[in-house]
Amino acid sequence: MGFQTPLKLPVIDFSKPDLKPGSNEWDLVKGQVQQALQEYGCFEALFDKIPLHLREAIFGSLQELFDLPLQAKIRNVSNKPYHGYVGQYPQVPLYESMGVDDANITEKVEALTTTLWPQGNSSFSNTIQSFSEQLSELDQIVRRMILESFDLEKYMDEHMGSTNYLLRVMKYKGPKTTETKLGLHSHTDKNIVTILYQNEVDGLEVLSKEGEWINVKPSKQSFTVMIGESLYAWLNGRVHAPYHRVMMTGDKARYSAGLFSVPKAGYIIKAPDELVDEAHPLLFKPFDHVEFLGFYYTEAGQKAESALKVFCGV
Numbered sequence: 189m190g191f192q193t194p195l196k197l198p199v200i201d202f203s204k205p206d207l208k209p210g211s212n213e214w215d216l217v218k219g220q221v222q223q224a225l226q227e228y229g230c231f232e233a234l235f236d237k238i239p240l241h242l243r244e245a246i247f248g249s250l251q252e253l254f255d256l257p258l259q260a261k262i263r264n265v266s267n268k269p270y271h272g273y274v275g276q277y278p279q280v281p282l283y284e285s286m287g288v289d290d291a292n293i294t295e296k297v298e299a300l301t302t303t304l305w306p307q308g309n310s311s312f313s314n315t316i317q318s319f320s321e322q323l324s325e326l327d328q329i330v331r332r333m334i335l336e337s338f339d340l341e342k343y344m345d346e347h348m349g350s351t352n353y354l355l356r357v358m359k360y361k362g363p364k365t366t367e368t369k370l371g372l373h374s375h376t377d378k379n380i381v382t383i384l385y386q387n388e389v390d391g392l393e394v395l396s397k398e399g400e401w402i403n404v405k406p407s408k409q410s411f412t413v414m415i416g417e418s419l420y421a422w423l424n425g426r427v428h429a430p431y432h433r434v435m436m437t438g439d440k441a442r443y444s445a446g447l448f449s450v451p452k453a454g455y456i457i458k459a460p461d462e463l464v465d466e467a468h469p470l471l472f473k474p475f476d477h478v479e480f481l482g483f484y485y486t487e488a489g490q491k492a493e494s495a496l497k498v499f500c501g502v
C-alpha cells in the first residue's frame with residue numbers, strides 16, 4: 189500500500205497587475221481556468237483586490253450578525269429558499285445562514301441591515317456591500333474568461349446582465365467532538381458561479397470526478413471559485429459542477445461567505461447554438477432558474493439524483 193498524496197484543488201493567481209483582457213497574462217490564466225473548470229469545476233483563486241482590512245472586517249460582521257437574538261435573525265424572510273435566514277434545522281444542526289439579496293447594491297443592503305438592527309449598523313452594511321461589490325469583480329473576470337474560452341464573446345453582455353448577486357453568509361458551530369460531523373449536506377450549487385471565503389476553520393470538501401473528497405484548505409488570500417448547475421446547463425455540459433459538503437470537527441466555529449451569481453427570474457437559460465452539435469447533443473431544454481428552484485425544493489426535486497435532469501433534461 190503506497191502513500192497517497194491528498195488531492196488538492198488547482199490554485200490560480202488573479203493578482204497579477206497586468207491581468208487585462210487581451211494580455212498574455214490574461215490568456216495564460218484563462219487557459220488555467222478552463223482546465224480547472226473542466227476537470228474539477230472548482231479552483232482556489234488568489235485575488236488581492238480586496239483590501240486586508242475588509243477581508244478581516246467581514247468575519248467581525250458575521251459574528252455580530254449570528255450573535256443577534258433569533259427573533260431578530262428570523263426577521264430576514266424571503267420567498268426564495270435559502271435567501272432569508274436558515275437555522276435550527278434538525279438535519280444540519282451545526283448550520284445557520286443568512287442571505288443578502290443584491291448584496292452589491294447599497295440601498296438593498298441598508299434595508300436588510302435596518303430589518304436586523306432597527307437603530308442601524310452602518311459598519312455592517314458598508315462591510316457587506318463593499319466586500320460583495322469588490323468580489324463581484326472576480327466573478328466577472330472568471331465568467332469573461334469562460335465565455336472567451338468557448339468563443340462566446342457575442343453573448344458577453346447578455347450573460348453578464350442576466351444575473352444578480354446574492355451574498356449568503358454561514359456559521360457552522362464546532363461540534364465539540366473529535367469525530368467529524370456533517371455541517372452541510374452534499375449538494376451542487378444551482379446558480380452560475382459561487383465564490384467562497386472562509387475564516388481559518390476548514391471543513392469544505394469537493395468531490396472529484398473520480399469520486400474522492402478533496403479537502404479545501406484555502407490560504408488567507410484565497411477564495412474558492414465553483415461552478416453551479418445553471419452555468420453547466422448554459423454551457424451544455426462543457427464545465428463540471430461539483431458536489432461539495434461541509435464536515436466539521438473541534439470546537440471552533442467556521443464562518444464563511446459565498447457570493448453567488450444567480451440568474452434573474454424570467455431569464456431563460458438556453459445553451460447557445462455554438463455549443464450544440466452531433467458530438468454534444470443538447471442536455472437541457474431552456475429553463476427559468478427560479479422555476480427550477482421551485483421544483484428543486486419540492487419532495488420530488490429533493491429525492492432526484494439530478495433535479496435539473498428531471499426538471500428539463502432532454
Ligand SMILES: O=C(O)CCC(=O)C(=O)O
Nearest residue numbers: 358377384392434444446
Ligand atoms: O460554507 C461553505 O464553504 C460552503 C457553503 C455552500 O456550499 C453553499 O452555501 O452552497
Ligand SMILES: [Fe+2]
Nearest residue numbers: 375376377432
Ligand atoms: Fe454550495
